[in-house]
Ligand code: AMP
């Protein structure tokens with residue numbers, strides 16, 4: 117059920133969270149499927165509803181830096197500097213987890229934390245008084261939701277979705293590991309690397325392939341994720357590709373009839389998932405996507421498109 121995020125809606129959501137159930141809520145990145153991070157039952161419900169593999173850990177959302185520190189065993193200087201610069205915002209920090217914590221990601225000695233920059237998310241976190249584990253509110257591997265309607269279509273069994281309008285960033289947070297000597301990028305995302313480097317200095321990238329946003333040498337190397345039902349094909353010259361069946365085209369310098377996104381990477385990212393949802397809903401069997409430039413500004417978008425195209 118989609119609910120307005122007024123006092124009654126928030127109270128209903130809090131009651132569900134305290135009863136160890138789950139609630140979908142808006143964030144500035146994408147909609148999250150939230151649960152009490154330290155309830156095994158509630159966290160289990162996230163994995164069950166999403167059909168998410170158990171090895172994929174969850175990000176924990178908190179309303180304040182002190183709540184974040186409480187979840188950590190060691191809070192490095194870089195965490196303070198990054199929190200000061202970017203929280204609330206689309207940056208997730210991985211730190212050593214406080215030893216007494218069980219629940220989310222218990223197989224890990226690290227924890228991933230962020231403060232979301234959405235008034236409804238913050239109101240919910242404060243009212244619930246619980247750290248909320250929240251992955252994107254969609255079935256595992258499929259397109260992330262940037263509206264309340266996207267959530268219901270992907271996860272019709274979610275008991276409650278708080279409607280906060282379309283997500284402004286529209287792409288997942290950047291995940292940075294602070295447990296290594298040099299901070300390591302674990303997932304490119306909304307926040308650009310350049311902005312992070314201004315605060316931390318050098319950032320290590322997972323591998324050369326993703327470093328410059330280059331296409332992966334083989335689809336088998338990347339995990340399928342963020343994928344529409346239609347087959348997604350990335351091509352430099354989309355209008356030269358011959359594809360069977362009904363075809364939709366997603367481009368940033370397109371022709372009439374294409375689904376056309378901005379040539380600015382931030383604006384493109386904000387509209388990407390909604391455009392993929394629209395193309396999927398139109399019933400096409402193939403989506404041809406014009407390959408974005410191989411520059412660092414496009415790192416997060418290229419990462420998502422690469423995984424969406426993976427078999
Ligand atoms: P999602 O919540 O689906 O947007 O994705 C959560 C992502 O956060 C995971 O895929 C990991 O990249 C990252 N993550 C969460 N927890 C941890 C952790 N303890 N250590 C490393 N990465 C994590």
Ligand code: MG
Nearest residue numbers: 251252253260
């Ligand atoms: Mg996700």
